[in-house]
Amino acid sequence: MPRDPLIGLVGKPSSGKSTTLNSLTDASSKVGNFPFTTIDPQRAVGYLQIDCACARFNKQEHCKPNYGSCKNGKRSVPIELLDVAGLVPGAHEGRGLGNKFLDDLRHADALVHVVDVSGTTDAEGKATRGYDPSEDIVWLRGEIVRWVLGNLMDKWGSIRRRHIATKSNAVDTLQGQFSGYGATSTIVARFLDKMGLKSALETWDNDTVEAVVNAFIDEKFPTVIALNKIDHPDADKNIAKIAKKQDPQSIVLCSAITEVFLRKLAKQGYVRYEEGSEFVDTREDLIADGDPDGGGLKELDEKLKQRIENMKDMVLYRFGSTGVVEVLSRAAKLLGLVPVFPVRHIHSFGSGAAGNTTVFRDCVLVGKNSTVRDAARKIMGDVPIAYIEGAGGVRVAEDEIVEVGKNDILSFKVGRA
């Protein structure tokens, strides 16, 4: 059965992985300003913001998700996150328990590389000033490449001999080798196709094998670069430098600590904060807006007021948000995830008993190019399905592709066809 998507957070120690995870979840990952605070991979559920189907039908008022939430058509859908322990240069050779940590990444579908863009931690995560964080992007990728390459080259002689003896094709041989990273033959076929290699596998030299590994990593681990700690005054010059070298599609600016702080204040009733937005309202703000009760918010002391003002100046108004919600959205975009809404009643979009007016209670995320059949298997498992209806009550074929706005609202009719 197709797995749920899993997003892995990587980065050197103290770059802010656990803080980013905490800012996206309700879990409390241990946070510390010393290296290797996180030793075991931590899985947690984060929330991906998507446009909910309820808005298309003007049913926002009736949208009550079983998991996550939906406000005015902006829905938060649970997605699994993995906080991997800090990686250091030499990780692929086992430095800082690196190869164990790299192994934790095998099942990730996309990576978020959390970079400390303030330049206040060195490559090992130790406190410093003026470190160039663009180096982290280069060496961390290098560690992942050498980890996969090392695992492959250890056995290359026998892989090659077996390939010749069994007259295999390159897709099958490589799929066998990369299956431990969750690679399917579709993934392998796709990157080999993109590479357009002319030579047969048995003739590949070391450089070709390395190019193959790089192409595999691009395909299997699409990566978002989260430039974290943008609240720090040294961040600007580093951001400018990195922006010149990287694909803008892969970069997101964020301040995880600001998001954690704002969510905490909102939970405690000090501010009104819409996650992922630039808006924070205090009691005073709401009173000034004409609500004598100040939204029922608590009074802030001078110190907290000042801190909130600083956050607005340094992060929210300058960058438009803390950026962490966008980190997940970007990862989902790289993966081409499509939200699918299974409903029991295709005309009312409800799933409950008669008289229950709630809509779109469920939502699952499926991968790029998934078919209606893939979605059905993911949602219904092995239950036999007689036929499937889409929006408007029309029957949909199992081999149709699921896209946003097309074949993404489905009703499964159980029974033998």
Ligand SMILES: Nc1nc2c(ncn2[C@@H]2O[C@H](COP(=O)(O)OP(=O)(O)OP(=O)(O)O)[C@@H](O)[C@H]2O)c(=O)[nH]1
């Ligand atoms: N200024 C600033 N500091 C941050 C931000 N995010 C995290 N930090 C601080 O950076 C330090 C390290 O944060 P962690 O989240 O523990 O880092 P980590 O990457 O999980 O570290 P390891 O688990 O050791 O690999 C802590 O002191 C955080 O408070 C941010 O957005 N801005």
Ligand SMILES: [Mg+2]
């Ligand atoms: Mg950590």
